[in-house]
Amino acid sequence: MKELMLGNKALARGLWEAGVKFISSYPGTPSTEITExxxxxxxxxxxxxxxxxxxxxxxxxxxxxxxxxxxxxxxVGLNVAADPLFTLSYTGVNGGLVVVVADDAGMHxxxxxxxxxxxxxxxxxxxxxxxxxAEALAFAxxxxxxxxxxDTPVIIKMCTRVAHSQSxxxxxxxxxxxxxxxxxxxxxxxxxxxxxxxxPIVEERTRKLIEYAENTPINRVEFSTDEIGxxxxxxxxxxxxxxxxxxxxxxxxxxxxxxxxxxxxNFAAKVKRLVVVEELDSVIETHVKSLGLxxxxxxxxxxxxxxxxxxxxxxxxxxxxxxxxLDDVIPARPPVMCAGCPHRGMFYSLKKRKCxxxxxxxxxxxxxxxxxxxxxxxxxxxxxxxxxxxxxxMLGAAAEGKTVAVIGDSTFIHSGMTGLANVAYxxxxxxxxxxxxxxxxxxxxxxxxxxxxxxxxxxxxxIDLESLCRAMGINRVRVVDPYxxxxxxxxxxxxxxxxxxxxxxxRRPCALLKTVKHNPPLYVDKDKCIxxxxxxxxxCPAISMKDGKAVVDQTQCVGCNVxxxxxxxxxxxSTKEA
Amino acid sequence: METKNxxxxxxxxxxxxxxxxxxxxxxxxxxFDVKVSEVHGMSQRGGSVITYxxxxxxxxxxxxxxxxxxxxxxFEILETARWLSYLKEGGQIVTNTQQIDPMPVITGAAQYPxxxxxxxxDKGIKIDAMDCLTLARExxxxxxxxxxxxxRLSHYFDIAESSWQNSLAxxxxxxxxxxxxxxxxxxxxxxx
Numbered sequence: 001m002k003e004l005m006l007g008n009k010a011l012a013r014g015l016w017e018a019g020v021k022f023i024s025s026y027p028g029t030p031s032t033e034i035t036e037x038x039x040x041x042x043x044x045x046x047x048x049x050x051x052x053x054x055x056x057x058x059x060x061x062x063x064x065x066x067x068x069x070x071x072x073x074x075x076v077g078l079n080v081a082a083d084p085l086f087t088l089s090y091t092g093v094n095g096g097l098v099v100v101v102a103d104d105a106g107m108h109x110x111x112x113x114x115x116x117x118x119x120x121x122x123x124x125x126x127x128x129x130x131x132x133x134a135e136a137l138a139f140a141x142x143x144x145x146x147x148x149x150x151d152t153p154v155i156i157k158m159c160t161r162v163a164h165s166q167s168x169x170x171x172x173x174x175x176x177x178x179x180x181x182x183x184x185x186x187x188x189x190x191x192x193x194x195x196x197x198x199x200p201i202v203e204e205r206t207r208k209l210i211e212y213a214e215n216t217p218i219n220r221v222e223f224s225t226d227e228i229g230x231x232x233x234x235x236x237x238x239x240x241x242x243x244x245x246x247x248x249x250x251x252x253x254x255x256x257x258x259x260x261x262x263x264x265x266n267f268a269a270k271v272k273r274l275v276v277v278e279e280l281d282s283v284i285e286t287h288v289k290s291l292g293l294x295x296x297x298x299x300x301x302x303x304x305x306x307x308x309x310x311x312x313x314x315x316x317x318x319x320x321x322x323x324x325x326l327d328d329v330i331p332a333r334p335p336v337m338c339a340g341c342p343h344r345g346m347f348y349s350l351k352k353r354k355c356x357x358x359x360x361x362x363x364x365x366x367x368x369x370x371x372x373x374x375x376x377x378x379x380x381x382x383x384x385x386x387x388x389x390x391x392x393x394m395l396g397a398a399a400e401g402k403t404v405a406v407i408g409d410s411t412f413i414h415s416g417m418t419g420l421a422n423v424a425y426x427x428x429x430x431x432x433x434x435x436x437x438x439x440x441x442x443x444x445x446x447x448x449x450x451x452x453x454x455x456x457x458x459x460x461x462x463i464d465l466e467s468l469c470r471a472m473g474i475n476r477v478r479v480v481d482p483y484x485x486x487x488x489x490x491x492x493x494x495x496x497x498x499x500x501x502x503x504x505x506x507r508r509p510c511a512l513l514k515t516v517k518h519n520p521p522l523y524v525d526k527d528k529c530i531x532x533x534x535x536x537x538x539x540c541p542a543i544s545m546k547d548g549k550a551v552v553d554q555t556q557c558v559g560c561n562v563x564x565x566x567x568x569x570x571x572x573x574s575t576k577e578a
Numbered sequence: 579m580e581t582k583n584x585x586x587x588x589x590x591x592x593x594x595x596x597x598x599x600x601x602x603x604x605x606x607x608x609x610f611d612v613k614v615s616e617v618h619g620m621s622q623r624g625g626s627v628i629t630y631x632x633x634x635x636x637x638x639x640x641x642x643x644x645x646x647x648x649x650x651x652x653f654e655i656l657e658t659a660r661w662l663s664y665l666k667e668g669g670q671i672v673t674n675t676q677q678i679d680p681m682p683v684i685t686g687a688a689q690y691p692x693x694x695x696x697x698x699x700d701k702g703i704k705i706d707a708m709d710c711l712t713l714a715r716e717x718x719x720x721x722x723x724x725x726x727x728x729x730r731l732s733h734y735f736d737i738a739e740s741s742w743q744n745s746l747a748x749x750x751x752x753x754x755x756x757x758x759x760x761x762x763x764x765x766x767x768x769x770x
Contacts, residue, residue, distance in 0.1 A: 004602045004603065004606045004612055004614065006616075029618055030618060032618075033618075108617065132640075161641065164616050164617070164618055165614065165615040165640035166602055166612070166613065166614040166615075167612070167613045167614075167637075167640065168611060235639075235640070238638040238639045238640065239638075239639050241638040242638040242639040308639070308641050308643050309639045309641070309643055310643035310644060310645075310646075320643070320645070321645025321646070322644050322645060322663060323644040323662065323663030323664055323665060323666075324662060324701055324703065325663045326659055326691075326694070326698065326701075327697075328659065328691035328697065329688070329689075329691070330656065330659050330660045330691065331656070331680050331682045331687075331688035331691075332680065332682055332688075333589065333624075333626040333656070333657070333660075333681070334680070334681060334682075335623035335624055335625035336623060336625070336681050337624075338623060338624060363623060369681070370681065370682075370687070371681075371685045536685065536686075539681060539684070541679075541681065541684065543684070544679045544683070545684075553678075555720060
């Protein structure tokens with residue numbers, strides 16, 4: 001049956017058709033929907049893991065048991081899972097093991113735009129790269145055949161424009177696969193003596209995979225002219241076809257590691273001009289140059305940001321339209337914390353106390369934008385705590401009395417716990433604020449080990465954050481409600497003043513959760529409002545100034561009452577009382 | 579047929595994903611090759627969002643570039659102005675006139691430009707503007723702005739009413755179907 005399907009959903013469908021039995025992932029844009037779609041198939045066990053490393057190790061455990069297994073992550077998630085990946089290349093697999101990494105060229109929702117193809121090269125594992133939903137489905141199935149045939153994990157590299165675009169797919173049926181587990185110490189125990197015997201096997205496998213790459217139909221030549229030949233893959237292939245149509249010959253690579261040699265040489269021999277079109281780093285181009293071929297690529301195309309058809313056309317000297325624009329300055333519309341966001345009250349309190357706030361990855365990164373402008377560091381998952389520890393150790397009392405780490409509940413479980421272990425063990429006088437909104441927010445509401453629910457929303461194990469922090473040796477642990485500004489302020493003041501490590505858990509569920517019951521919206525009593533704009537300091541998207549008075553947008557307001565705690569004239573009134 | 583391009587623009591959380599889903603369903607059923615490109619993640623938190631819908635005999639790129647859109651469907655008038663350069667010469671705009679202040683306007687760092695519909699019209703651009711929020715409320719829910727807009731867009735397409743109705747029914751929950759059918763009619767027949 002023909003359907004229009006999101007790239008990530010098509011990939012999940014491919015996993016199901018390939019007979020996958022086990023999926024463990026940590027959410028991360030643009031990879032999240034693969035696992036969310038896969039969980040809808042009853043014959044695949046799916047879970048959210050605490051982080052990508054645990055997810056990959058769990059998926060490998062399932063592979064070791066002889067079942068086809070899978071994990072997905074965004075590009076920076078693969079950094080976390082890189083440790084098992086590099087050695088899984090040596091052990092190989094039992095049941096097929098496929099790993100998705102979803103890159104985010106253009107940084108739609110990421111802190112960097114690293115090119116994950118380097119991982120495939122460095123770990124010496126094959127990597128496939130689909131260019132639309134139909135290929136996402138087909139390559140998912142093919143990846144399992146390659147994994148089992150060559151005894152290796154296989155990476156499928158997605159990107160935002162393939163993961164989050166819908167295109168037409170034809171679906172098939174599921175075929176079951178399973179193998180028995182067999183004890184094999186020489187293959188799976190990677191101590192030096194065994195690993196030394198496995199490494200030559202890896203090199204030999206790569207040689208065989210190059211032969212495979214020469215002949216696989218997913219590396220194909222679309223020959224139409226000898227004037228120009230373009231080597232490309234992924235979404236770049238779509239932009240090239242859009243721009244050139246039949247006016248360029250194309251070598252479309254579906255397998256990006258290892259790259260073929262003869263196929264490229266033969267293609268190059270047939271065209272007068274050879275160009276590589278690839279987003280981000282010069283991976284294919286470097287390979288083509290290593291074959292001694294004359295090739296263009298990074299000399300005409302940028303190595304930053306994502307491509308589009310206009311960009312390709314412009315760089316190849318074609319005329320493009322830049323459209324019509326108005327003379328008016330159009331104000332930017334950056335993302336903001338939602339109305340009723342529980343993070344807002346805590347950030348306001350930190351700003352008021354002039355704290356140095358070292359942040360982390362999540363919705364609360366928006367605490368860095370005006371008018372709150374509070375967060376001074378965002379690096380990677382869990383870094384807030386490690387960075388606060390080092391910062392305080394160096395600057396001593398001057399920093400300890402005003403510096404805090406802020407980290408979400410899911411991020412804390414992901415990789416903040418180990419940072420806190422360091423604070424407790426090496427005793428920096430650091431204050432950590434866990435912004436516990438009881439969900440993984442930014443990626444669209446995934447459960448995590450502190451929510452008490454699993455990926456299906458069913459009851460699951462629940463880590464008690466207070467007990468966990470205390471067990472690590474933090475004696476000062478307290479819980480506050482971020483809708484209560486006075487409570488926040490007191491806690492910040494007291495914990496920063498305390499001469500030992502402390503944790504404040506700022507607890508209130510995300511206002512967008514369907515299970516959260518909202519208060520009726522507020523309105524402003526125009527006679528009471530003096531236009532002092534105190535309520536504007538919290539950056540609530542539901543409040544604006546009209547004719548010198550505050551106005552509440554009732555379609556957005558959820559009655560959190562944070563604004564009314566700032567109003568000197570008690571001008572905010574609940575519509576319930578009206 | 580040459581590929582046709584639609585961009586759907588608005589503020590994160592306004593319901594553009596459902597609008598693109600219905601359009602995708604409709605165009606596929608009409609026998610076109612279709613691609614739809616969406617935005618997920620951080621931009622959804624109240625930021626400016628754009629969704630691309632492309633259809634024709636064979637569609638390659640999933641995105642629409644500047645000067646390429648045959649239609650702009652907009653949930654908010656400032657967003658219409660922001661993405662105006664994506665409109666092809668002779669293209670059609672269907673827009674909600676609702677104003678949602680972005681944070682720089684809320685904080686006083688920027689002004690919300692006024693008279694945008696007239697300014698766009700003065701450029702000789704075809705713009706069909708209406709208060710979709712009021713129409714959606716009259717239909718039964720302020721969340722139906724997306725369906726009001728689709729109803730209006732249908733006005734410019736040579737596709738049978740029954741096909742639109744099928745795609746609507748296939749993509750909204752049954753208990754909201756009547757409400758959405760009303761919203762679609764209000765949009766389609768606006769000004770009549």
